[in-house]
Amino acid sequence: MSDIFVFGAGGHGKVAIEAIRAATPGIAIGVIDDNPANWGKTLLGVPIVGGRHHACAHPHVALVPAIGDNRARLAMMAWASDAGLALATVIHPSAIVSPSAAIGAGCMLAPGAIVNAEARLGRGTIINTAASVDHDCVLGDAVHVAPGARLCGGVGIGAGSLIGVGAIVVPGIVIGRGCTVGAGAVVVRPVADNMRVWGVPAVVREEFRSCPQP
Ligand SMILES: CC(C)(COP(=O)(O)OP(=O)(O)OC[C@H]1O[C@@H](n2cnc3c(N)ncnc32)[C@H](O)[C@@H]1OP(=O)(O)O)[C@@H](O)C(=O)NCCC(=O)NCCS
Numbered sequence: 001m002s003d004i005f006v007f008g009a010g011g012h013g014k015v016a017i018e019a020i021r022a023a024t025p026g027i028a029i030g031v032i033d034d035n036p037a038n039w040g041k042t043l044l045g046v047p048i049v050g051g052r053h054h055a056c057a058h059p060h061v062a063l064v065p066a067i068g069d070n071r072a073r074l075a076m077m078a079w080a081s082d083a084g085l086a087l088a089t090v091i092h093p094s095a096i097v098s099p100s101a102a103i104g105a106g107c108m109l110a111p112g113a114i115v116n117a118e119a120r121l122g123r124g125t126i127i128n129t130a131a132s133v134d135h136d137c138v139l140g141d142a143v144h145v146a147p148g149a150r151l152c153g154g155v156g157i158g159a160g161s162l163i164g165v166g167a168i169v170v171p172g173i174v175i176g177r178g179c180t181v182g183a184g185a186v187v188v189r190p191v192a193d194n195m196r197v198w199g200v201p202a203v204v205r206e207e208f209r210s211c212p213q214p
Contacts, residue, residue, distance in 0.1 A: 001028060002028050002029060002030030002049065002058070002061055003027045003028045003029070003061065004020060004027060004028075004029055004030075004061060004062055004063075004064065004088055005029075005030050005031070005032045005049075005055055005058075005061050005062070005063045005064065006020070006029060006030070006031050006032070006043075006046070006063075006064045006066045007031075007032045007033075007052075007055070007063045007064060007065055007066055007067065007076060007080075008031075008032075008033060008065070008066035008067040008068075008076075009031050009033035009035070009038050009041075009043050009048050010066075010067070010068065011068065012066045012067060012068040012108075012126070013031060013033075013043055013066040014043060014044055015066075015108075015110055015129075016064050016066040016090055016108060017029055017031075017043065017044045017046055018044065018092075019090045019091070019092040019108070019109075019110065019111070020064070020090055022092055022093050022094075023090065023091060023092065023093055029046045030046065030047060030048075030049040030054075030061075031043050031046050031047065031048040031049065032048075032049065032050065032051065032052060032054060032055050032063065033048050033051065034051045034052060035051075036051065039051070052079065052083075055080075055083075055085060056083055056085070059083075059084060059085060062085070062086040062087060062088035063080055063085055063086070063087055063088060063106070064087070064088045064089075064090050064106070064108065065077055065080075065087060065106045065108075065124045065142075066108065068126070068144065070142045070143070070144050070160045070161070070162055071142075071160060073124050073142045074124070074141065074142040074159070074160055077106060077123060077124045077141070077142065086105070087105040087106030087123060087124065088105075088106065089103055089104075089105055089106060089107045089108070090107075090108045090109070091103070091107075091109040092109060092110055092111045092112075092113070094111045094112055095109040095110070095111065095112065095113040095114070095115070095127070096113075096114045096115070097109065097114075097115045098115060098116050098117045098118070098119065098135075100117050100118045101115045101116065101117065101118065101119045101120070101121070102118075102119075102120045102121065103115065103121050104120075104121050104122045104123040104124070104125060104141070105123050105124075106123050106124040107121050107123070107124065107125045107126070107127070108125075108126045108127070109127045110126070110127065110128045110129045110130075110131075110147075111129055111130070112129055112130035113127040113128065113129070113130065113131050113132070113133075114127075114131075114132040114133065115127060115132075115133045116132070116133065116134045116135045116137075116153075117135040117136070118135055118136050119133050119134065119135060119136065119137040119138070119139075120137070120138050120139065121133070121139045121143075122139055122140040122141035122142070122143065122159065123141045123142070124141055124142045125139050125140075125141065125142060125143040125144070125145075126143070126144045126145065127145050128144065128145060128146050128147045128149075129147040129148070130147055130148050131145040131146065131147060131148060131149045131150070131163075132149075132150050132151065133145060133151045133155075134150075134151055134152050134153040134154075134155070135153045135154070136153055136154045137151050137153070137154065137155045137156070137157070138155075138156045138157075139156075139157045140157060140158050140159030140160070140161070140177065141159045141160070142159055142160050143157045143158075143159065143160070143161050143162075143163070144161075144162045144163065145157075145163045146162065146163060146164050146165040146166075146167070146183070147165050147166070148165055148166040149163045149164065149165065149166060149167045149168070149169075149181075150167075150168050150169070151163065151169045152168070152169060152170050152171040152172075152173075153171045153172070154171050154172040155169045155171065155172065155173050155174070155175070156173075156174040156175065157169075157174075157175050157179075158174075158175060158176040158177030158178065158179065158193060159177045159178070160177055160178045161175055161176070161177060161178060161179040161180070161181070162179070162180045162181065163175075163181045164180065164181050164182045164183040164184070164185060164198070165183040165184070166183055166184045167181045167182070167183065167184060167185045167186070167187065167202075168185070168186045168187070169181070169187040170186070170187065170188050173187055173188070173189070173190055173191075174190045174191075175187065175190070175191040176191055176192050176193035176194065176195065177193045177194070178193055178194040178208060179191050179193065179194065179195050179196070179197070180195075180196045180197070180208075181197055181198065181202060182196070182197065182198025182199070182202070182205075183198070184198075184200070185197060185198045185199060185200065185202040186200045186201050186202060187201070187202045188201045188202070189201070189202075191204070192204075194207055194208040195207055195208070196208065
């Protein structure tokens with residue numbers, strides 16, 4: 001019997017498993033993955049117990065959304081909500097979280113992550129290895145702040161946006177929903193929804209066109 005399910009048998013699933021073990025030694029973990037080819041295998045010694053049907057059959061077990069891709073994680077979280085399944089938050093013991101910060105359900109704080117005073121994280125947001133989110137930042141659902149990225153004070157990030165490895169966002173900047181900030185970028189101007197920006201200083205390179213244009 002599992003005490004907690006990690007949803008996703010990829011690299012982020014591995015990080016989640018080790019963070020859970022470090023934070024809660026002895027807890028019984030199961031991995032949920034929708035690829036039947038993975039069922040019966042193990043991830044870091046944890047059994048991959050089945051697809052989302054398995055989670056539905058164990059509705060008392062909370063799910064860690066361990067999918068790095070923001071859109072896929074958002075979709076998984078919407079399904080879990082419809083299915084009445086709870087999301088679990090994972091905070092590695094080496095992460096530093098201000099007592100005045102608010103962390104949404106299903107967030108994942110990797111080793112060395114920092115979340116400072118009165119920052120607010122939406123549901124299913126990832127603060128990855130050694131990334132920092134400073135005071136008064138407001139992050140939406142399913143944001144991913146990649147390893148080593150730094151958000152200065154008062155930054156806003158819309159749902160589903162990726163802040164790439166090592167990027168910097170200067171104080172007070174607002175980045176919209178569904179954006180990608182490239183690795184190593186320095187964002188000094190606001191970014192509208194669904195934009196891809198990179199460079200130093202970061203400039204808009206492209207707009208996502210996920211919907212058919214009229
Ligand atoms: C910005 C990004 C999304 C662009 O990806 P892409 O559309 O596939 O871009 P390409 O690789 O085709 O590169 C296009 C051009 O931009 C340049 N470029 C790409 N990413 C860049 C970056 N982060 N900074 C500066 N220049 C970059 C390339 O060198 C290339 O230049 P060229 O046309 O002169 O040869 C991607 O490079 C990136 O930085 N992703 C973030 C990854 C990340 O942090 N993931 C988190 C993992 S945990």
